[in-house]
Amino acid sequence: MRTIDRTSPSGSTAVQGWLLLLPAFILLLAFTHYPAVATLIDSFYSTPKGARPSVWVGLDNYDVMVHDPVFWKAATNNLWFALATIPCSIGIAMAMALWVNERMTGRGFLRMAYFTPTVLPMIAVANIWLFFYTPGYGLLEQIAGLLGLPAHNWLGDQHTALGAITVVAIWKESGFFMIFYLAALQSLNPSLREAAAIEGASRGYFFRRVLWPLLMPTTLFVMINAVINAVRMVDHVFVLTRGGPDNASTLLVYHLFQVGFSYWDTGYAAAITVVLLAVLASVALFQFFVLDRKVHYK
Amino acid sequence: MKPSAPSRLVYNDPGWIDTLAAWLLALLWILPLVYAVWTAFHPSEYSTRFSLLAPLTLDNFAHAWAAAPFARYFLNTMLLVGMILGCQLVLSTLAAYAFARYEFPGKNLLFALVLVQLMIMPDILLVENYKTMARLGLVDTLLAVGLPYFASAFAIFLLRQTFLGIPRELDEAARVEGASAMQILWRIYVPLARPVYTAFALVSVSFHWNNFLWPVIITNSVTARPLTVGLQVFSSTDQGVDWSIITAATLMTSAPLLIGFLLFQRQFVQSFMRAGIK
Numbered sequence: 001m002r003t004i005d006r007t008s009p010s011g012s013t014a015v016q017g018w019l020l021l022l023p024a025f026i027l028l029l030a031f032t033h034y035p036a037v038a039t040l041i042d043s044f045y046s047t048p049k050g051a052r053p054s055v056w057v058g059l060d061n062y063d064v065m066v067h068d069p070v071f072w073k074a075a076t077n078n079l080w081f082a083l084a085t086i087p088c089s090i091g092i093a094m095a096m097a098l099w100v101n102e103r104m105t106g107r108g109f110l111r112m113a114y115f116t117p118t119v120l121p122m123i124a125v126a127n128i129w130l131f132f133y134t135p136g137y138g139l140l141e142q143i144a145g146l147l148g149l150p151a152h153n154w155l156g157d158q159h160t161a162l163g164a165i166t167v168v169a170i171w172k173e174s175g176f177f178m179i180f181y182l183a184a185l186q187s188l189n190p191s192l193r194e195a196a197a198i199e200g201a202s203r204g205y206f207f208r209r210v211l212w213p214l215l216m217p218t219t220l221f222v223m224i225n226a227v228i229n230a231v232r233m234v235d236h237v238f239v240l241t242r243g244g245p246d247n248a249s250t251l252l253v254y255h256l257f258q259v260g261f262s263y264w265d266t267g268y269a270a271a272i273t274v275v276l277l278a279v280l281a282s283v284a285l286f287q288f289f290v291l292d293r294k295v296h297y298k
Numbered sequence: 299m300k301p302s303a304p305s306r307l308v309y310n311d312p313g314w315i316d317t318l319a320a321w322l323l324a325l326l327w328i329l330p331l332v333y334a335v336w337t338a339f340h341p342s343e344y345s346t347r348f349s350l351l352a353p354l355t356l357d358n359f360a361h362a363w364a365a366a367p368f369a370r371y372f373l374n375t376m377l378l379v380g381m382i383l384g385c386q387l388v389l390s391t392l393a394a395y396a397f398a399r400y401e402f403p404g405k406n407l408l409f410a411l412v413l414v415q416l417m418i419m420p421d422i423l424l425v426e427n428y429k430t431m432a433r434l435g436l437v438d439t440l441l442a443v444g445l446p447y448f449a450s451a452f453a454i455f456l457l458r459q460t461f462l463g464i465p466r467e468l469d470e471a472a473r474v475e476g477a478s479a480m481q482i483l484w485r486i487y488v489p490l491a492r493p494v495y496t497a498f499a500l501v502s503v504s505f506h507w508n509n510f511l512w513p514v515i516i517t518n519s520v521t522a523r524p525l526t527v528g529l530q531v532f533s534s535t536d537q538g539v540d541w542s543i544i545t546a547a548t549l550m551t552s553a554p555l556l557i558g559f560l561l562f563q564r565q566f567v568q569s570f571m572r573a574g575i576k
Binding site: 015024027030038099100106113116119175179234276 | 316317319320321323324325327328329330331333334337389390392393395396397400401402403405408411412414415416417418419420421422423424425426427428429430445446448449451454479504507508510511514515525526527529530533534541544545548549551552555556559560563566567570571
């Protein structure tokens with residue numbers, strides 16, 4: 001009979017462990033770690049052109065970036081996009097979850113309606129929204145027309161294009177975040193509510209003093225996801241505005257796409273990627289060192 | 299006890315204002331979809347005119363289907379989604395088993411390196427991954443669309459957690475019976491983790507069915523394009539095509555997920571929940 005010794009594994013089990021890990025790890029190295037490091041290195045090299053290979057250019061690509069007005073436009077847009085989508089989608093998600101968690105008429109329908117945008121392809125729903133926004137024809141225009149408001153080209157106007165794509169993003173992700181709140185609410189002890197009722201706490205008080213703090217870990221988890229989404233969500237920009245008009249609705253990843261794959265300026269694209277990686281890494285570090293230490297109610 | 303206490307027990311049940319607000323929000327949320335369904339199933343002259351007498355038609359779907367190689371796109375997406383899911387399940391099961399039940403030098407470091415992918419998704423590393431695919435001669439192939447996603451840190455993490463929760467007594471008993479490590483994995487761990495596999499599968503399938511950015515970069519021909527890219531090419535190049543046909547195409551590409559979701563709503567919601575709560 002074989003025995004296994006847990007405290008000091010023999011060499012062969014260590015080798016087995018490595019072998020089991022190997023295939024997944026090679027792929028992770030090839031498509032996550034290697035490209036992340038290669039991006040950093042490439043950001044210090046020029047873009048190879050024709051017969052000219054890339055050469056070390058130091059911080060030139062970053063210099064181009066700092067002097068690229070479109071980059072700053074994309075960064076500012078992305079900041080506004082994040083500042084609008086994160087709190088709005090979290091607030092709506094929380095409201096949705098609180099409602100769906102109650103014994104409310106048509107609860108099944110409500111949950112379905114809220115969650116449906118999550119399962120649909122962004123590219124597909126963006127087409128529907130495009131139709132919505134179309135001037136003189138779309139539904140929005142018809143409603144505005146009924147109310148006697150003038151026609152407005154929502155996607156073609158520099159002042160409203162970014163807002164229009166922000167609304168689509170909020171619509172798409174709120175239902176997804178609702179799920180996490182719903183799970184948290186369902187795990188709460190029902191006696192909390194009874195106790196609050198007996199104490200005569202008002203609804204608002206109960207939410208502020210009991211639900212809100214108990215949902216805090218969920219809110220922070222959702223917030224991290226919302227930040228990541230604010231960086232990577234660009235599919236709808238391809239359909240709705242293509243970053244226009246005059247870069248009014250371009251986002252960082254969309255700008256990266258244009259620089260890398262429309263202008264094929266891979267050196268500069270690497271510099272932009274480094275900025276994005278830095279943003280994501282700081283989110284990760286914040287989560288790891290600040291949140292994971294502070295937020296534990298269990 | 300005060301006589302009013304029992305009635306207070308329902309004090310924070312939703313009132314009619316909540317119900318009304320919840321319904322308004324739900325109608326607003328579902329409106330784009332309802333509108334798309336309306337447009338797709340009616341002749342184009344009714345796309346912005348609402349009348350109960352409007353005739354129903356499937357012509358828009360027929361037109362869309364004929365106007366672009368959607369059959370091929372469907373095939374590509376299904377192959378892609380199947381290929382990615384298959385590889386993810388096999389590779390992450392093996393890796394998660396190693397992390398959960400083996401001791402080897404560097405285990406913690408390796409696990410931390412795996413978790414890096416949770417933050418730095420392949421979709422940000424477009425330029426370098428494109429170069430890698432070019433070096434491998436894989437540009438414009440289905441394999442290139444799927445390859446960066448075959449190893450999923452998320453799946454490894456999820457399965458490791460599940461495997462760690464399985465009592466060790468089970469594998470010791472199996473070992474006494476003479477089962478090998480792989481047999482234990484296959485006969486004990488995999489069956490016990492089935493709900494997690496279902497949850498991950500639903501999340502993975504909906505993610506990759508919907509994925510767009512990487513596929514649009516790495517593909518440039520009909521033979522490799524998945525549905526999302528095909529739909530984008532269709533709706534952006536054929537300007538002047540009427541909206542009814544575009545919405546029909548839009549619904550067509552989302553239909554399998556949408557129908558699956560409507561039929562298995564509970565599983566979908568629970569899977570997303572299970573996958574999200576780590």
